[in-house]
Amino acid sequence: LxxxxxxxxxxxxxxxxxxxxYKALLKYFGYEYN
Incomplete structure (x- = not known):
């Protein structure tokens, strides 16, 4: 800031x-996102 x-x-x-x-972490742990 x-x-x-x-x-x-x-x-x-x-x-x-x-x-x-954050998206990379979701992918790493197998969570799907849009």
Whole structure:
């Protein structure tokens, strides 16, 4: 959040990265998602 005003899209990129990691964990443990 410290970089929010300095770098446009910083928060969005952070959330998308976390989403990718979460999807990888779901796949690893065999959970299906849409």
């Amino acid at each position: 410290r970089e929010f005003e300095n770098e446009l899209g910083y928060l969005t990129d952070t959330c998308l990265s976390a989403q990718d990691n």
